[in-house]
């Protein structure tokens with residue numbers, strides 16, 4: 001029997017399907033930047049600002065630096081700054097500012113447009129649709145257990161309605177210690193005032209959720225395919241909606 005006091009949740013692909021969100025966010029914010037920048041430069045050209053070459057001469061930003069160039073720049077930066085490898089927001093802003101600088105913008109304008117693009121990115125990033133069962137699930141679990149969210153991603157859960165269910169929110173990337181590092185798990189449990197042996201972590205990644213939680217002595221609910229044998233303490237779910245059943249079984253089991 002497990003004496004359960006706390007439950008920690010991964011977010012992306014655990015409480016909602018994230019694939020479509022990331023796709024829309026990635027292409028959407030880049031296209032927005034390309035468009036907004038072209039408009040701004042056109043206005044700039046008219047004012048004969050010495051910084052700007054005519055737009056047709058410099059070409060469109062996204063033509064000179066297609067999305068792939070941006071992706072490669074981020075990977076390169078992550079390699080150069082290993083401590084920042086989980087801080088996706090920093091990596092994105094820095095990569096954009098670099099590309100915008102190479103495109104010919106003055107440093108302050110490159111920074112400005114990188115910030116604007118990131119605001120757009122974050123707005124699109126938060127257009128997530130939690131699974132239909134999640135609201136009631138968290139509401140119910142929150143009355144009995146201490147809840148925390150732990151994400152490597154850059155969703156700010158306080159921007160979502162379901163954020164109110166989490167008294168403790170850990171942005172692991174920004175801690176500079178993304179999962180599977182033990183620190184985000186330990187930070188969440190410390191802030192909840194719970195010990196690992198009385199806590200359950202719920203997530204979709206075998207390597208970043210299930211294994212590190214289990215190594216710490218937490219129970220782990222892994223949302224994944226039925227393609228491997230599970231060590232004791234890791235329990236497989238098809239979907240987060242099956243969590244109440246697992247909890248009932250865990251706390252009653254003898």
Ligand SMILES: [Mg+2]
Nearest residue numbers: 010012013204
């Ligand atoms: Mg996930």
